[in-house]
Amino acid sequence: MSLRVLLVEDDRELRTMLRDALAVEGYEVVTAASLAEGLALLAHLGRRPRHADDAGTDLxxxxxxxxxxxxxxxLAALRRRHGLPLIVISARESDGQKIRLLDAGADDYLVKPFGIGELLARMRVALRHRGTRLAPAVTRYEHGALRVDLERREVRADGTPVHLTPTEFALLARLVRSAGRVVTHRQLLADVWGPEHVADTHYLRLYMAQLRAKLEPDPAEPQLLLTEPGVGYRLAEAPA
Known part of the structure; x- marks a missing residue:
């Protein structure tokens, strides 16, 4: 199960960049662009322990x-109700403010601009301190003629670059991170389109057909993007 991150950031460009970078690392990211939206999502996401199809959050x-x-x-609302790790990301550099927020319950304070590598390291530390074990992210996949590199956002079939739309790439990336394991319809819809689309299975059928047309030698007899009837989809496990 992927760890879910609630990202509250009003800068659209930064929000998109962070969402995409964290997705490559295997995190599920839910975004908010305002305080009101963040509070509403926090109330919903943190209301119960997270199970297989739950909407819980981890950081x-x-x-x-x-x-x-x-x-x-x-931050104050979160600390009144939850023990979730929280990292402040801000352009404000005041030592006094950093100290006040850390004393108020923030796990860390990262000043913009920052590198993704540093953010990921601080996230790992915050999660470890709360007892969460992290497995290395799966970012590469090779099976037969198909080569996928999530970090470079590259997909090749028989050595030829394959152009995928952003949604097609996001769907393939989600399956790559769980290669060899079934991912339910609900999980795929929530992770790629958002939790409000968990019933929209027609999206999934359409995009899976498009991916198969681009990646499978014979889309009518798929060998890589496999259907688990009534459950979900599975990307064939890469050879050892």
Whole structure:
């Protein structure tokens, strides 16, 4: 099961970049662009222990300067109800503010601009401190003529680059990270399209057909993108 991150950040470009970078590392990312949206998602995502198809969350990344208020409000709300790890990401460099927020319950404080590698390392530390074990992210897949490199966002079949739409790539990446294991329809829809689309199985059928047309030698007899009837889909396990 992937770990889920709630990212509260109003800068659209940064929000998209962080979401995509974390997805490559195997995290499921839910985003909010305002304080109100963040509070609503926190109330929903953190309301119960997370199970197979639950909407729980595992870590929060929080910007402070939001269009409708201060991120500190969300930190206070989280600490009243949850023990989730939270990392502040902010352009503010004041030592006094850092100390105040760390004392208020933030697990870490990262000043913008920062590198993705540093953010990932701090996330791993925060999760370890809460007892969460992390498995290395799966970012490469090779099976027959198919080669996938999630970090480079490259897909090749018979050595030829394959162009995928952003949604096609996101769907393939989710299956790569669970290669050899079944991923349910609900999980795929939530991870690729968002939790509000868990019933929209027609999206899944359409995009799986498109992926097979681009990646399978014979789309009518798929050998890589396999259907588990009534359950979900499975990417064939890569040879050892």
């Amino acid at each position: 929060v990344l929080l910007d402070l300067s939001l269009p409708d208020g201060e991120g500190e409000t969300l």
